[in-house]
Each structure stands twice: as C-alpha cells, then as structure tokens.
Amino acid sequence: MTGRDENGDDGRRVGRRSRALKTAGLILAGALVLGMGTAGWAFWHLNANIKSVDIDNALGDDRPAKAVTTPSPSASASAPPLPTGALNILVLGSDSRSGEENRELGGGSSTGARSDTAMVVHIDGGRAKATVVSIPRDTLVTRPSCPLSSGGSTQVAYNTMFNSAYAIGGPVCAVKTVESITDVRMDHFIEIDFSGFAKLVDALGGVTVTTEEDIADEDSRLTLDAGTHHLDGTQALALARTRHGIGDGSDLGRIALQQKLVKALLEQISSTDLLTDPAKLYRVADAVTGSLTTDTGLDSLSELMSLGESLRSLSSDTVKTVTMPVVTAASDPNRVVADEPEASELWESLR
Template sequence: MTGHDANGHETEHGDGRGGRDNHGDGRADGSPPGESRRGRRSGALRAVGLSLAGTLVLGVAAAGWVYWRLDDNIRGVDVDSALGDNRPARAVTTPSPSGTASAVPLPTEAVNILVLGSDSRGGDENRELGGGDSSGARSDTAMVVHVDAGRTSATVVSIPRDTLVTRPSCPLPSGGSTEVSHGAMFNSAYALGGPVCAVKTVESLTDVRMDHFVEVDFAGFAKLVDALGGVTVTTAEDIEDEDSHLSLAAGTHHLDGTRALALARTRHGIGDGSDLGRIGLQQTLVKALLEQIASTALLKSPTRLYRVADAVTAGLTTDTGLDSLAELTELGRSLEGLSAANLTTVTLPVLPAPSDPNRVIPDEPRASDLWASLRQG
C-alpha cells in the first residue's frame, strides 16, 4: 500500500498478501530473483539425467546378457589340435581390397566348411523330432561348402552317407585312436570319433583342407526355420514318408521348422528311396533358407534378429576357430555378398558299390576332378 515518508514522498510497503516486499523482488523470503525456477529446473534435469543413466545401464546390461547368452550357446571342438599338422594345405590368403573403410578388413580368401547335420546332442527336443540320444551319435547330412575367393559365390558338395570310403585312423576323445578301415560307410566316421574323425575322413577323401566345421542338431535347425518365419520350397512330386512323418503334395509349400526338418530327413518317400533323393531335398532347402534370410529384414526387427541368432547358436557345435559370437559374426559379414543365385549345389559323383548294391562308391575320375576344382580356390 502507499504511504508517505518524513519528507512527504510516497513509499510502498509489503502488504503480506503476495505483494512486493521491502526487498523489491516480489519474494517474501528475500531469496534472489529466479532462484525457485532454477531449483525446479535443476531438479527436473537431475531426474532426467538419472533416468537416462539408468536406461543406459540397463541397456548395456541387457546387451551384455544377450552377448553372453549367444556366445555361451556355442560349443567348440579343437579340431586343429586333435589332428595336428598332417593335413591338406590351407587356402592361400588373398589381400583385402585397398581403400576399405573397415579398421580390420574382412577375410576374402577361399574357405571350406564342413557342415554336418546330426542328432548327436540328444535331449527331449531332439527325441521328439526323431533324433537319437547322446550315445547314438549320427550324422545323416554332410556338405562341403566351398566359398570362392572374394566370397561372392559358393559350391555346396553333398556327400551321401552310404558312400564307402577308407576311414583313416582318428584320435579318440578318451585317448588312443581308431584303426584304419577300408570300405567303411562315410557316416560311421562321425559315429565313431565325432567331428574330429568326420573332418579327417573328409580331408582324406577330398585332399581339401576343411578350414572350419559346423554341426547343427535337429532342434536347432527346426528353431532356425521357425525364427525366420518358415521357409518356402517347391517339390516336384508327392511325398509320403512314414519314417519322417511327412505327407506333402507336389507343389509349393511354406513349411514351419518341424515340417522343414521332416523334409530334410525324408528318404523313403521320394525317388528310389535312397540317400540321393534326400540330398536333392536338402539342397533345395539350403537355397530356400538363403532366400528366406535375404528377404527377412532382420536388422529392422531386433526381436526377430535375437530369435534367429539364438536359434542359430543354440544348436551349434563348431571348431574353435568359430566358437565365439565375434568369430561367427565376422564370417557372416564376409559372406554378405553371397546369394542363392550364386550358390551351386552338386552331389559327389557315385556308382553302386560292387560289394553291396545298397552302398555307393565315388565315381572316378569325376569325383577327383570335382575335389581338384575346389582346391583351385
């Protein structure tokens, strides 16, 4: 309100009801101007900062858990130490393209990978899908994947499991080694000595160094197909196979993981019932999976990407050169230029074995010529 001083000049006094006080700043407590607003703003910023920090910590923890989970899924076998130096020579390393933006250039040399499909891990899931137990390890699928230098084209060579081969002496996990066996079934190598003996038998048969091996079990394959949203394949004839529990009319079908696995295992329901008919179906599946992966925008869906990565690694056994998420990721990135259109699938040329019409032997010299072409890079 207004008053007068001793000289008759008007003065203003605080009225105790929110008016300006004798400090002249509009605050009854005498605090500096704007302090309340700054305090509120500072508190809000601290809250936002703490929230962001908490989110960041949780994000880092989650990312760390995901990496650990995927990395821990992979089982490694030290093939190099087990087999020593008495093996075919490695492919010659080619220089990386100049001017690459990558701090660590991706590998570009030719690479050979032995891919095995097996039921060796056992467990309830594998038994439900038709797999065996841990004491009855089998490898019904064997493919030598040769990726050419530059890694934009590849050849997949399927080896019939009924092929009679000379199985070399293989080291055993329990110590000692197996005897050399002439005229042994190819898939007996895995059953007898696991991945190490399978790799050594393939190298003995082909004189091609296997830079890596990858083994996928039944459950892992089915989960991968499901994580990708299924796979589309076309069959030229009706399939009725009681053993694999698959009934499929000729034509194009979109299969879930269980049915895709049944197709990969079908033998008696197609062709003459031999392993050669099954190999044709497996090669069709390989190309279809590549096409499905290429058409699935995994990077746009972190959830799907994680499901696919978890499925891939959960059923995986590799050599120790690929048994970490970082090493698998590097291999995958080096193969980004590889498409189904640049993938050639062939089967090892074979003839009926004179000793047993239910077995086959390599058809020479065609078989040797095929392996020689892979050694050329």
C-alpha cells in the same frame, strides 16, 4: 503481487523443472546402463552357447595344404581386414539323441549321434560365389585311423559307410575322413543338430519350398502334396530328413530336398532385414549358436560375425549345389561309391 511472491513462484517452477530434468536424466542414464548391460548379457549368452572342438590340434600336420587367405584391400584402417581367400567348410547336420527336444524331433531314445547330412561348402576367392557339395551318407569309403579324445585311435576301416566316421570318432574323424577322400583341406567345421535347425527356421519366420511330387514319409513324419509350401521349423527338418517318401527311397533323393532347403534358407535370410528387428536378430542368433559345434577357429561370436561379414556378397543365385558323383556299389545295391574320375575332378576344382 509482491516481488517475493513472484520470485518464490518462479523458484518453485525452476525447482520442479530442475528436479524433472534430473529425474529424466537419471531414467535415461539408467536405461542406457540397462541397455548396455542387456547387450553385454546377450553377447555373453550367445558366446557361451557355442561349443567347439580343437580339430587342428587333434589332427596335427598330416593334412592337405591350407589355402592362402588374403585380406580385403578395401578394409578400413579402424577395422581388421576381412579375409577374401577361398575357404572350405565341412557342415554336418547331426541326428543327436541328446536332449528332449532332439528326441521329440526324431533323434530317437538311444545315445550317440550320426552325421545325417554332410556338405562341403567351398567359397571361391573373393567370397562372392560358393559351391555346396553333398556327400551321401551311404557312400562306402576307406575310413582312416582317427585320434580319440579319450586317448588312442581308431583302426583303419575299408568299405565302410561314410557317416560311420562321425559315429565312431566325432567331428575330428569326420573331418579327417572327408580330407582323406577329397584331398581338400577343411578350413572350418560346423555342426548343427535337429533342434537347432528347427529353431533357426522358426526364428526366420519359416521357409518356402516347392516340391515336384507328393511326400508321405512315416519315418520323418512329413506329408506334403506337390507344390509350394511355407514350412515351419519342424516341417523343414522333416523335409531335410525325408528319404522313403520320395523317388526310390535312397539318400540321393533326400540330398536333393536338402539342397532345395539350402537355397530356400538363403533366400529367406536375404529377404529378412534382421538389422531393423533386434528381437528377431537375437532369436536367430540364439537359435544358431544354441545348437552349434564348431572348430576353435569359429568358436566365438566375433569370429562367426567376421565370417558372416566376409560372405555378405553371397546369395542364393551365386550358390551352386551339387552332389559328389557316385554309382551303386558292386558289393551292396543299397550303398554307393565315388564315381571316378568325375568325383576326383570335382574335388580338384575346389583346391
């Protein structure tokens, strides 16, 4: 074999290797660009999902004092410090009639929405413990005058149902009414509708709940025997809406089921390692943001992520669920009123 043949053969092999390496490099570079583009699109999509209401601007300064928020002393110099101060968040579950999915899940065919679920989530200083206080929707309250987005304001209403605040004035009036009856500043507002809750449960792989009695509620479309069940999103939503199939059929029975769901969801989230499953993480994030309305302090993915990071020490064991103390209203056996002084003492403990 001549030197020319050897050099030519080596040259061809080197050339092929060179082209192969260049091709692999281009494929890798393309994959990186595609991955970055996909991540960028996902972030943009999730960010665009979130709807918000400017609660602070609408209500102005006529509100309870804002709690002092202190930064975490352990935060690194390269990252913004995480807040560790106490926090109060009004969480509403609305029976929105907008969209086919909500109507199919029981939202009905009419327009508008009501706050079927109302919880004040109080996070202690240090953010390692929390108290979730449910406010019965049938509670009779004094609803304050609320500004309307169309201009003007609502009239003060006496002895009216608590959930009428959302129906007549949306999130702004819901927040103002809660602050009026509790004298506790709501630092944030979060609302999720029927379809969003169901999608969240499905994205997490369902939720396991134990019921102490049989449930048969035609209105919520749920039938369950007493015992432990792993529910999908539609079933979990039906459980959250059930009231006529349990106990005395009042809203207090439904609240007890909702509080079970809160605990069960926390346990499901803590047992699901979302960071090792990007696809599931995206489905959960998409489910949450797709049906979410917040105040403007939480209307971006980065702000929600920062809040979530500050609450990383919370677990189902460190979250206490209670209901605002109430008694049957003298004016209507189907309505309740705050039981004083117990109700005021509860709200005082959250300030």
